[in-house]
Amino acid sequence: MTALAANPNTVRITDVSLRDGLQNEAALVPTAEKGRLAQALWGSGVDEIELTSFVSAKWIPQLGDAEALCVLVAGFEHGPTTPLLSALVPNEKGLAGLLAANQAAGHRLIGKASVFTAASEAFTRKNINASIDESLQRFVPVIAQSHAAGLRVRGYISCVIACPLAGPVAPGQVAEVAARLADLGVDEIDLGDTIGAGTPESTRAMLEAVLGRLGPGWLSPERLTLHLHDTFGQASACVLTALAMGVRSFDASVAGLGGCPYASQPGKPAPGNLATERLLATLAGAGYVAGASAGAIDRAAAEARDILARARAHCQTGGAA
Numbered sequence: 001m002t003a004l005a006a007n008p009n010t011v012r013i014t015d016v017s018l019r020d021g022l023q024n025e026a027a028l029v030p031t032a033e034k035g036r037l038a039q040a041l042w043g044s045g046v047d048e049i050e051l052t053s054f055v056s057a058k059w060i061p062q063l064g065d066a067e068a069l070c071v072l073v074a075g076f077e078h079g080p081t082t083p084l085l086s087a088l089v090p091n092e093k094g095l096a097g098l099l100a101a102n103q104a105a106g107h108r109l110i111g112k113a114s115v116f117t118a119a120s121e122a123f124t125r126k127n128i129n130a131s132i133d134e135s136l137q138r139f140v141p142v143i144a145q146s147h148a149a150g151l152r153v154r155g156y157i158s159c160v161i162a163c164p165l166a167g168p169v170a171p172g173q174v175a176e177v178a179a180r181l182a183d184l185g186v187d188e189i190d191l192g193d194t195i196g197a198g199t200p201e202s203t204r205a206m207l208e209a210v211l212g213r214l215g216p217g218w219l220s221p222e223r224l225t226l227h228l229h230d231t232f233g234q235a236s237a238c239v240l241t242a243l244a245m246g247v248r249s250f251d252a253s254v255a256g257l258g259g260c261p262y263a264s265q266p267g268k269p270a271p272g273n274l275a276t277e278r279l280l281a282t283l284a285g286a287g288y289v290a291g292a293s294a295g296a297i298d299r300a301a302a303e304a305r306d307i308l309a310r311a312r313a314h315c316q317t318g319g320a321a
């Protein structure tokens with residue numbers, strides 16, 4: 001019996017700082033620096049690290065070093081708290097990159113492939129240059145090949161509360177996309193409040209719609225995750241609402257990296273993903289437990305801040321620092 005099954009108050013945490021936290025950062029973070037953050041997270045007790053994305057470097061230059069980062073992390077020592085590694089893949093080309101990284105590592109280094117679409121047509125078009133329908137069609141071979149390679153598959157849905165381009169999103173629309181992803185065979189659905197627009201009330205309405213459509217069997221830490229951005233400081237309150245509804249898996253980012261570009265102003269980046277250290281404090285305050293150690297996460301957050309400070313300073317001096 002796993003610890004998760006043994007204690008119904010145990011919460012699964014995926015740290016997404018290396019992917020969501022860095023993908024919009026203006027200053028390019030060197031691979032070796034990302035390796036330092038990965039190392040700090042590696043032994044922290046988080047259940048999963050979303051390491052990178054196998055996407056076009058023209059679209060997301062910050063994650064253009066996916067292969068090199070995998071080589072670096074493949075050298076880390078394994079132990080009892082070694083986390084699952086996952087990466088985003090938008091299409092078959094992305095999955096081929098992930099599988100090549102695993103082959104180069106000589107083992108299943110990345111154990112989960114994450115496809116991503118949205119509950120908003122406008123956002124899907126802007127993010128991955130496809131309609132929702134087209135994105136789901138792209139996922140069919142990606143999911144089949146991932147499963148054939150022994151990978152789990154996460155299906156992200158962005159804009160589950162609101163879209164930065166089209167405004168509020170109806171809970172029924174989120175439920176519809178979730179049902180279609182479930183029909184395609186994803187193992188897990190991750191509900192993304194991309195711009196941090198959620199309140200406890202809207203989060204509850206969205207979760208009720210999704211769970212009403214998917215069925216209670218999806219209410220498991222391995223199957224349903226909430227991915228909150230903390231743009232308006234509401235993320236912890238939304239976590240508490242979701243916990244009360246039975247959700248036991250959350251994404252977060254150390255130091256709250258990941259300011260949403262749609263919510264940022266020049267020189268004033270918006271707050272980012274829900275900070276992992278804040279999530280841990282919220283969970284502890286409400287009587288829930290997680291595998292991640294608060295001390296180790298605080299150290300990883302400090303590492304993340306240092307790394308970004310160095311990258312930004314280097315960027316400001318035109319690379320001369």
Ligand code: HMG
Pocket residue numbers: 020023053054055056057059060088090091092093094095097116127128129156157158159192193194195227229
């Ligand atoms: P496209 O331009 O329509 O793709 O982009 P294409 O198939 O026409 O190919 C164009 C070029 O990209 C070609 O290269 C392809 O080979 C290459 P060229 O011939 O011009 O040299 N290409 C690739 N290269 C590397 N890896 C690949 C790949 N695919 C094609 N996988 C595409 C379509 C999906 C590729 C593009 O739109 C893309 O990469 N988008 C990435 C978007 C992204 O990563 N967004 C952020 C993640 S989602 C998110 O943050 C939300 C989330 O956090 C939840 C939430 O908060 O809501 C998850």
Ligand code: MG
Pocket residue numbers: 020192194227229
């Ligand atoms: Mg996100």
